[in-house]
Amino acid sequence: HPGDGDAYFKAAVLLDEKLGEKEKASEYFRDALYLEDLNPRYHFRYARFLLDAFQKEKKASKHFKRAVELDGRFAEAHLELARLYAGELEKPEKAVKHYALARAINPVLRDEALDGWLQSNPSGEKAATRQQAIRLPGQTDPSAAVLVFVTGATSGIGRATARVLAERGCRLILAARRTDRLEALAQELKTEHGSDILTLHLDVRNQRAVDEAVAALPEAWREVDVLVNNAGLAKGLSPIDQGEIEHWDTMIDTNVKGLLYVTRAVAPGMVARKRGHIVNISSTAAKEVYPKGNVYCATKFAVDALNRGMRMDLCPHHIRVTAISPGHTEHTEFALVRFDQDAEKARIYEDFVPLQAEDVAEAVWFALSRPPHVNINEIVLSGTQQASATVIHRSGRGVF
């Protein structure tokens, strides 16, 4: 099996450990990596070999680094990097950072010499608490906090996403129209997680305002890694011959044009940096039209098409594009907004358990936290009692 990287890898290990044929082992390790460059374990083992057999610290560090790039939670590789940086490579700050990461991921791992360094270096402690799961293609510093721009962060899915991402160590730009809510959320996340937050008053329908806001981002907030296009709404539920034109305009302007304006403003930076991830919050309404859902469904079908188009256009730049398509979701104001704040009409989740905004936020997190070579194209999810747009098993809320 000439294409079987694992066979080459095993042969290399045997040549190294049992036969002591270092040169030959080296060849086989390189062949294994040629065949499976995305295997963090191979990089790790080859790096150990380079150190033990040839004392090649610099080259070994390259492969340890590749291992943690491919798998940010590879604690042993972080530990080895820490040892190298503390020793031959003489980069104490990096040593502290990688040791802190190794310990955060696997507290059992210890190195007495490095223990002292970690205790005396507060930035190391900070790195230890940082979530390492988001690994974007092209991201060179594995411990840098990822910067995420969330639209529609004042409520529902956007707010839940902001909370999950803040808890997991992301820096956040939170955008929406209700400034008081933005400030309250920013305060909450700063207090609870010590998060770094920038709030942005933004109406995504206003193309000029979107362009200006993005162009005026302070220096430290310009390199957006992830855009979550979440701002969106349904207005009304009427047959096509009775729909309100104003409702149609609002939905099209927000869900389609707004999403496009923000993407157009943010994507060029991602392309220039060859790094990024765009998450489009779509809907099961993008998959299936339901009676009276006409224009809302049309906007979400458009989001679906845009998601695919973006993926084609941005794929050459190593930018990931994902659609998250939930069914009915509570802990949101979606129904209240759809029915013009009529709380009676908005009681649509009383006899079944729909998704909650937090479930959707976890789906966003899942897409973001895949290894760099994986693009989640789409996640379609709904409550267990919802089988389609129109088939909902309304058997009460006590089932789960």
Ligand code: NDP
């Ligand atoms: P919410 O009403 O709870 O949240 C909508 C968010 O969008 C708010 O933060 C609102 O902020 C923001 N928003 C609306 N219009 C604008 C605008 N013009 N400019 C900037 N921000 C705006 O609803 P959801 O959380 O449910 O909705 C979020 C997304 O999820 C939408 O795209 C929706 O279509 C989609 N979705 C919802 C489902 C559900 O059942 N709830 C299911 C499937 C998809 P503000 O008013 O402060 O500007």
Ligand code: 8X3
């Ligand atoms: C929201 C879900 O079914 O109300 O997009 O359209 S639905």
